[in-house]
Amino acid sequence: MNKVVPLCVPEIKGNEIEYVRECIESGWVSSTGGEYLNKFEEEFSRVTGIKYSNAVINGTAALHLALAALNIGKGDEVIVPSLTFISTVNVVKYVGAKVVFVDVDSRNYTIDPKEIEKVVNDKTKAIIPVHLYGIIANMDKIMEIAHKFNLYVIEDATEALGSTKRGKMAGSFGHIGCYSFNGNKLMTTGAGGMICTDDEDLNKRIDHLKNQTKTVLENGSIIHNEIGFNYRMPNILAAFGLAQLEQLEKFIIRKKEITTLYKNELNGLMGIKFPESNEDDDICQWLNCVEVFEEYGIARDELIKVMNDEGVICRPFFYPIHKMEAYSSEKVIGDKLINTELCSKRGLNLPSSVGITNNEILRICSILKKNVKNS
Ligand SMILES: Cc1ncc(COP(=O)(O)O)c(C=O)c1O
Structure with missing residues (x-):
């Protein structure tokens, strides 16, 4: 029996234990002190090229803080894709704003700028493009629209650390970029998570809000001038993060090798289609993905079962959020997001851990080749 190949598991082989041990031994484990938080934030800024980085408790908190810091709330509209993880959309509800779903580009599953223009109105305040599975959304066009209509852009770059456009990191194009360090x-x-911006004042506001808007008076009393959040990352996690960041370049190189190997093996396979990234983009694919078309011969869901039976863990694309109960009453232009629904139905995520071996990838590809019905 072959070893099970997981979808995507972490690679923890650097200084993680050493740095975490230092935190435990020194007692600086929480977010009120210790040297790792600053180091992690500074190093993250160096890697992304974004001036200010604020470490937070998860990617969802980063997205929530972004909207809160930009004073987006009741009466405002925020444009989002429906083909994403639920956090991108939930945070709009957390601040009391209205969710406006827009379809994706079928070539790369990211929000379609042409569709954005159709829904902008006086109430629109922000766009949250998602760089799905690591593929960068069409940021040139999105920023053009944002400037034209005076909108904020919060990049959901939670899945796209390592992907660049003309050498610039995903998450560095809009007003705020958000990242996730989930397992x-x-x-x-x-x-x-990390929330990043080039704007000093905005960063100060983010920092204030994430820290319960805490101000310490001269006599030591603590006051809170607004309703804030406890979204700070503890020092012990920053220590873990710094050790991971030291290995980031290696992780990115391996992720790119994995994608190249999948493409070399599967390109041209009947009914299997890879996404097309935009010109000038150098993608670090967090999860490798393909669409399974009718010509392949067996449906996507059946293929997932076949793969799982072979010990290869694959996953369907995100389910369209506008079809979920909590969001089914949100208005969708034309009642349908056709590309979102088709991509979601056909999309398949392939195992993509940094630690996957070339032999495992070759085995996965041979199962995919063996099961094509129309060869
Ligand atoms: C697209 C997207 N947005 C937001 C998040 C939220 O990040 P977290 O799980 O760290 O809260 C995730 C992932 O987990 C994600 O994939």
Whole structure:
């Protein structure tokens, strides 16, 4: 029996234990002190090229803080894709704003700028493009629209650390970029996130809000001038994160090798289609993905079962959020998001851990080749 190949598991082989041990031995485990938080934030800024980085407790908190810091709330509209993880959309509800779903580009599953223009109105305040599975959304066009209509852009780059456009990191194009360090992401802190911006004032506001708007008076009293959040990352997780960051370059190189190997093996296979990234993009695919078309011969869900039976863990694409009960009453232009629904139905995520071996990838590809019915 072959070893099970997981979908995406972390690679924890650097200084993680040493740095975490230092935190435990020094007693600086929480977010009120210790040197790892600053180091992690500074190093993250160096890697992304974004001036200010604020470490938080997860990617969802980063997205929530972004909207809160930009004072987006009741009466405002925020444009989002429906083909994403639920957090991108839930955070709009957390601040009391209205969710406006827009379809994706069928070539790469990211929000379609042409569709954005159709829904902008006086109430629109922000766009949250998601760089799905690591593929960068069409940021040139999105920023053009944002400038034209004076909108904020919050990039959900939770899945796209390592992907660049003309050498610039995903998450560095809009007003705010948000990242996740959940266990399945390119790098992890167990749970964690980062919220980044080039705007000093905005960063100060983010920092204030994430820290319960805490101000210490001269006599030591603590006051809170607004309703804030406890979204700070503890020092012990930052220590973990710093050790992961030291290995990031290696992780990115391996992720790119994995994608190249999948493409070399599967390109041209009947009914299997890879996404097309935009020109000038150098993608670090967090999860490798293909669409399974009718010509393949067996449906996507059946293929997932076949793969799972062979010990290869694959996953369907995100389920369209506008079809979920909590969001089914949200208005969708034309009642349908055709590309979102088709991509979601056909999309398949393939095992993509940094630690996957070439032999495992070859085995996965041979199962995919063996099962094509119309060869
Ligand atoms: C697209 C997207 N947005 C937001 C999040 C939320 O990040 P977290 O799980 O760290 O809260 C995730 C992932 O987990 C994600 O994939």
